[in-house]
Amino acid sequence: MEHGEALECLLADEGLLKSIELLGPHGGTDARKDKKLREVAGFCDVILHYVRKFLSREGRLRVLECSCGKSYLGIALAVLLRRLEGKETDLVGIDINEELLEKCRRLAGEVGLSDARYVADRSIRFRSEQDFDLVLALHACDTATDEAIAKGIELGARLILVVPCCQNQVRGQIKSGHPLTAVTQFGHARYRLANLLTDVLRAQFLQGAGYYVEMQEIGSPRLTPKNLCICARRTRRGPGKDRAQGYFQLKEMFDLKPALERLCPAAFRPGEVAGDTA
Numbered sequence: 001m002e003h004g005e006a007l008e009c010l011l012a013d014e015g016l017l018k019s020i021e022l023l024g025p026h027g028g029t030d031a032r033k034d035k036k037l038r039e040v041a042g043f044c045d046v047i048l049h050y051v052r053k054f055l056s057r058e059g060r061l062r063v064l065e066c067s068c069g070k071s072y073l074g075i076a077l078a079v080l081l082r083r084l085e086g087k088e089t090d091l092v093g094i095d096i097n098e099e100l101l102e103k104c105r106r107l108a109g110e111v112g113l114s115d116a117r118y119v120a121d122r123s124i125r126f127r128s129e130q131d132f133d134l135v136l137a138l139h140a141c142d143t144a145t146d147e148a149i150a151k152g153i154e155l156g157a158r159l160i161l162v163v164p165c166c167q168n169q170v171r172g173q174i175k176s177g178h179p180l181t182a183v184t185q186f187g188h189a190r191y192r193l194a195n196l197l198t199d200v201l202r203a204q205f206l207q208g209a210g211y212y213v214e215m216q217e218i219g220s221p222r223l224t225p226k227n228l229c230i231c232a233r234r235t236r237r238g239p240g241k242d243r244a245q246g247y248f249q250l251k252e253m254f255d256l257k258p259a260l261e262r263l264c265p266a267a268f269r270p271g272e273v274a275g276d277t278a
């Protein structure tokens with residue numbers, strides 16, 4: 001993977017960075033903007049790697065950016081795909097914050113993405129007749145990441161790439177009586193294990209839904225501790241409960257009720273999600 005390619009390309013275009021407000025109007029930056037730029041660029045590098053490997057034959061790419069916020073990611077990615085790969089993007093962003101979306105429409109227009117569409121709603125409520133190649137989410141709070149994953153599975157997206165934010169859901173559910181109490185008796189260890197478990201359960205769930213899953217880092221943990229990217233690619237083998245064994249084992253071991261099962265109840269049933277022809 002070409003780490004740094006996206007950052008180099010974005011830094012070379014001051015006009016773009018000013019338009020999407022990752023640089024101030026006079027070219028100045030601050031620690032928050034610089035961090036966001038590096039997170040976005042690191043994530044774009046991972047996405048570009050997967051697009052080159054698995055979607056190189058597609059002309060236009062249909063991208064759903066869940067919990068888009070100001071859509072830094074979607075807009076920067078669309079510009080990079082055009083510049084580096086000669087690909088146009090049909091970008092749809094979704095977020096519950098309507099005020100931010102007005103801004104997204106303006107920012108997208110300023111960089112020539114006048115077809116970009118922004119929808120005010122929860123990701124899980126998004127409906128579309130259109131297929132999507134990529135479903136993305138950067139730092140979607142807590143179970144909003146699960147909504148993005150569930151939506152990606154439901155839409156049959158070819159690639160689902162998410163960088164989770166705060167992983168609160170499992171933490172409160174870890175009680176005593178499980179096999180790793182020697183670990184979870186220590187507060188910080190319980191916290192770290194819960195974060196890891198949340199993301200591993202997501203990855204295992206995606207495997208059960210017929211995806212091949214890898215984990216990548218979008219940058220150093222010194223840039224952001226929220227640097228883990230769950231990268232899922234839809235495979236031909238389709239969904240199946242037998243492929244979700246790891247998910248069920250972990251869930252039972254800690255007596256957990258992960259949000260994904262509620263959000264995407266048909267995920268392991270062949271023929272019940274888009275794109276699955278079984």
Ligand SMILES: C[S@@+](CC[C@H](N)C(=O)[O-])C[C@H]1O[C@@H](n2cnc3c(N)ncnc32)[C@H](O)[C@@H]1O
Nearest residue numbers: 067068069095096097122123138139140141144
């Ligand atoms: C930490 S911000 C990240 C925004 C953006 N992805 C970024 O990296 O700059 C989280 C965003 O998730 C949105 N959000 C929270 N719950 C949501 C949900 N259920 N569906 C869609 N968006 C949601 C919030 O409005 C907020 O804009």
